[in-house]
Amino acid sequence: MTEQPEQDTTLERIRLWDPAIRLFHWALVLCVIAAWGLGEFGPDIMTLHFYFGYAITALLGFRLIWGLIGPKVVRFSHFFHGPKTTLTYASKIMQRKPSYWRGHNPVGALAAFALLGLLIAQVASGLMGDPDDYINVGPLANWVGYDNATMAMNIHETLAPLLLLLVIIHIAAIAFYKIWKHEDLIKPMITGWKWVKKAEDN
Numbered sequence: 001m002t003e004q005p006e007q008d009t010t011l012e013r014i015r016l017w018d019p020a021i022r023l024f025h026w027a028l029v030l031c032v033i034a035a036w037g038l039g040e041f042g043p044d045i046m047t048l049h050f051y052f053g054y055a056i057t058a059l060l061g062f063r064l065i066w067g068l069i070g071p072k073v074v075r076f077s078h079f080f081h082g083p084k085t086t087l088t089y090a091s092k093i094m095q096r097k098p099s100y101w102r103g104h105n106p107v108g109a110l111a112a113f114a115l116l117g118l119l120i121a122q123v124a125s126g127l128m129g130d131p132d133d134y135i136n137v138g139p140l141a142n143w144v145g146y147d148n149a150t151m152a153m154n155i156h157e158t159l160a161p162l163l164l165l166l167v168i169i170h171i172a173a174i175a176f177y178k179i180w181k182h183e184d185l186i187k188p189m190i191t192g193w194k195w196v197k198k199a200e201d202n
């Protein structure tokens with residue numbers, strides 16, 4: 001029913017997510033799982049952890065550029081909905097029907113910002129961090145000085161469980177949309193295609 005709403009003339013099926021953003025997302029998922037797992041459970045010599053960390057840094061660099069010059073729905077300016085729209089959306093979030101939102105919905109956009117922001121803090125603190133073990137020294141640790149490098153490492157270790165928590169919330173929200181609101185957000189992130197409300201101009 002809600003998955004195939006062809007009869008509803010207020011809706012249209014569009015290629016919402018471009019190939020680059022989809023590739024970015026799934027590459028990010030793989031690299032973050034690998035970096036997190038290696039950081040927490042990997043060997044003492046963290047070369048592989050560093051490599052995945054560099055890959056994530058590059059992915060985030062791409063995302064920042066794409067957020068400025070990419071297609072409209074992935075631009076950061078498109079994410080800003082303001083408190084009124086966000087609160088109105090949030091107050092109706094429990095309704096058992098799809099949002100058909102064109103892009104990240106106002107609450108999802110906050111989550112996307114939080115995830116991207118936390119990931120930036122995680123890679124920045126990793127790059128600057130020095131765990132004082134003479135092996136796993138971040139490439140920018142000497143540049144920021146010993147005290148800052150030690151602080152960066154503490155931040156890195158503190159943010160790691162927060163990142164895990166946010167990812168769990170992220171996946172729970174996707175499951176909530178699928179199970180409660182009958183809206184599959186995963187398929188559009190794979191194929192690009194999504195049913196959305198017809199737009200005025202976006």
Ligand code: HEM
Nearest residue numbers: 029032033103104105108112115116167171174185186189
């Ligand atoms: C390490 C794990 C993950 C991280 C760090 C992550 C990160 C993100 C980020 C940053 C976005 C916003 C995309 C953008 O840049 O515009 C996003 C969106 C999304 N993610 Fe994830 N993600 C993770 C795991 C997953 C998993 C396992 C799934 C599938 C079950 C998933 C499904 C989605 C979907 C469907 C969206 C788009 C939501 C919407 O329609 O607004 N993610 N994710």
Ligand code: HEM
Nearest residue numbers: 035036039040050053054122123126127131136138157160
């Ligand atoms: C999003 C990317 C990253 C994630 C998810 C991540 C995650 C983690 C985790 C979970 C730990 C273990 C923390 C603990 O023992 O409590 C860790 C440790 C560490 N990470 Fe990362 N990390 C990332 C990126 C980086 C980067 C880019 C670098 C440097 C190039 C880096 C350098 C380190 C170092 C040196 C440690 C060892 C800390 C110690 O021995 O006490 N990380 N990371």
